Amino acid sequence: MMARTLSSVARKLTNTLIVSAPIKRTYCGTMPEQTQFTKDFLFRQLFDTTSSTYTYLLADTTLGEAILIDPVIEQANRDFQLCRDLNLCLKFAINTHMHADHITGTGVLKELSGCKSIISKASGAKADILVDESDKISFGRHCLDILYTPGHTNGCLTYYAPEQGIAFTGDTLLIRGCGRTDFQEGSSKNLYHSVHEKIFTLPPATKLYPAHDYKGMTVTTVEEEKRLNPRLTKSLEEFIEIMDNLNLPYPKMIDKAVPANKVCGVFEVPPQ
Numbered sequence: 572m573m574a575r576t577l578s579s580v581a582r583k584l585t586n587t588l589i590v591s592a593p594i595k596r597t598y599c600g601t602m603p604e605q606t607q608f609t610k611d612f613l614f615r616q617l618f619d620t621t622s623s624t625y626t627y628l629l630a631d632t633t634l635g636e637a638i639l640i641d642p643v644i645e646q647a648n649r650d651f652q653l654c655r656d657l658n659l660c661l662k663f664a665i666n667t668h669m670h671a672d673h674i675t676g677t678g679v680l681k682e683l684s685g686c687k688s689i690i691s692k693a694s695g696a697k698a699d700i701l702v703d704e705s706d707k708i709s710f711g712r713h714c715l716d717i718l719y720t721p722g723h724t725n726g727c728l729t730y731y732a733p734e735q736g737i738a739f740t741g742d743t744l745l746i747r748g749c750g751r752t753d754f755q756e757g758s759s760k761n762l763y764h765s766v767h768e769k770i771f772t773l774p775p776a777t778k779l780y781p782a783h784d785y786k787g788m789t790v791t792t793v794e795e796e797k798r799l800n801p802r803l804t805k806s807l808e809e810f811i812e813i814m815d816n817l818n819l820p821y822p823k824m825i826d827k828a829v830p831a832n833k834v835c836g837v838f839e840v841p842p843q
């Protein structure tokens with residue numbers, strides 16, 4: 572009886588959908604035109620399920636040079652093997668900031684591939700190359716511009732590839748959210764200014780790729796976040812109030828991850 576009732580409801584719904592809800596073909600909103608990747612640009616979004624971290628592999632497919640953004644130590648072998656499978660030489664392993672929730676894979680990747688590690692000067696962490704806003708990171712003919720976007724931590728960077736219309740926001744801007752500001756010299760005011768002045772001023776169609784997502788989302792755009800971000804569409808005062816009341820528990824790994832990430836994810840034995 573129940574099964575029959577359910578199936579008749581389903582049939583009714585289907586009929587209703589078919590009969591009275593034709594697919595709307597004209598988009599009436601303000602969605603900006605999407606930028607396509609150039610033919611010689613490789614993009615892979617990789618995921619670590621334990622920490623919900625995204626790692627990004629980018630490469631110049633003509634010249635075979637690659638970089639990784641925000642690699643996770645437990646996935647370093649996976650990421651290195653992917654580079655080998657695709658015949659790519661890993662030039663740089665880069666962090667958007669000194670992570671608090673997982674150990675970076677940059678130290679292990681250096682050992683595996685001979686790549687150089689990169690982080691911001693302001694992070695206070697060790698790496699082969701310390702970068703700042705005016706610097707650029709090149710791989711093959713491709714290039715990442717560096718935007719200094721403090722707030723989640725004092726050393727947060729956003730990496731921007733203008734030709735591809737993409738930016739890697741780390742934890743500064745998450746999809747419909749943003750990084751917390753309650754540790755590692757976090758500042759809600761700085762984060763608000765970083766997002767409004769550095770990220771929201773990029774072209775509206777710019778695709779934004781965060782370091783984490785906890786809801787299964789993968790990508791957003793400047794236009795979407797300016798319109799829909801529940802925190803960053805508010806005034807500065809309202810934003811600070813929201814951030815002061817998040818009441819999130821500290822990341823489980825924080826006490827292990829931060830000291831490890833200060834030294835590129837490789838614990839150094841102090842001299843005896």
Ligand SMILES: N[C@@H](CCC(=O)N[C@@H](CSS)C(=O)NCC(=O)O)C(=O)O
Nearest residue numbers: 671672742748749750751821822823824
């Ligand atoms: N539960 C996770 C940590 C979750 C968390 O705090 N995420 C950070 C980014 S990693 S530093 C964050 O900024 N979240 C903002 C938010 O609104 O969720 C763990 O235990 O590792």
Ligand SMILES: [Fe+2]
Nearest residue numbers: 670671742750
């Ligand atoms: Fe973080």
